[in-house]
Amino acid sequence: MVVQEDASGELRLAAYVVPLPGRPPPDEAGLRGFLRERATEPMVPAVVAVVPELPRLSSGKVDRRALRAGAGVAGAEPARAAYADPLPGTETRLAAIWAQVLRTERVGRDDDFFEVGGHSLMALELAARIRDAFGVELPLTVLFDFPTLAALAAEVEAGVPAGSEAGG
Numbered sequence: 825m826v827v828q829e830d831a832s833g834e835l836r837l838a839a840y841v842v843p844l845p846g847r848p849p850p851d852e853a854g855l856r857g858f859l860r861e862r863a864t865e866p867m868v869p870a871v872v873a874v875v876p877e878l879p880r881l882s883s884g885k886v887d888r889r890a891l892r893a894g895a896g897v898a899g900a901e902p903a904r905a906a907y908a909d910p911l912p913g914t915e916t917r918l919a920a921i922w923a924q925v926l927r928t929e930r931v932g933r934d935d936d937f938f939e940v941g942g943h944s945l946m947a948l949e950l951a952a953r954i955r956d957a958f959g960v961e962l963p964l965t966v967l968f969d970f971p972t973l974a975a976l977a978a979e980v981e982a983g984v985p986a987g988s989e990a991g992g
Contacts, residue, residue, distance in 0.1 A: 825869060826891045830941065834927070836870035840891060842877055849874045856939060865944045865968070907932040914958075915977040921953045922973060933974040937967065960984055 828838040839859075843849040855872045879890035910919040910933045919931040925946050926937075937947070947967045955961050960983035970976045 826888055828871070828892050828894065830870075830927075836941065836943070837867070838871040838873070838891070838894075839869040840878060841872065841874050843874060853936075853939060860938075865938070868938070870938075870941045870943060906934070908934050910973060910977075914981050915973060917957065918954070918977050918980060919973055921950065921957060925950045925953065931973055933972070933977075935973055936971045937973075937976070938971055954980060958984055 825837060825839045827835055830836050839855075841850060841855060852872045852874055855874075856868060859868045859872070879887040881887045907930070910916045910931070915933055919933075922931040922935075922937065923929060926941055928940070931940070937950070942950070947964060951962055951964055951967060958980050960980050962979065962983060966979050967976065970979050
């Protein structure tokens, strides 16, 4: 595991996993789930990449500098679900907010906030932006319990007062 700078200059934890010889590679999302059950959210890496081997120095030690730079390491970006367009309305508005917070161009309705690079500080920013855009005060736990765009949009809609345009 290393601290790595992402494309936007933010620091994130990245874990690189080499499967045991003769074993199938582990599922990256499953590894993140395993880690999430055993560590607090700030300690769960934003990137979990399964790689065939770790880069090495001529001495045989792991080249941590290469890992931090993502050099020569496939899968250095967070895994994403197969892309599906957000539905019109709340999902589309929420996707625009996610894209700003995550500093990405596109967010799909099945993307998991934490699996595409979000972390607890970004979750705080997301909650504040949701409050400003929709007039809904969501407890931070909702973001952890409903981490996909579609699921969170349903929670936002459930929290919008009847007859309200929710800041639209």
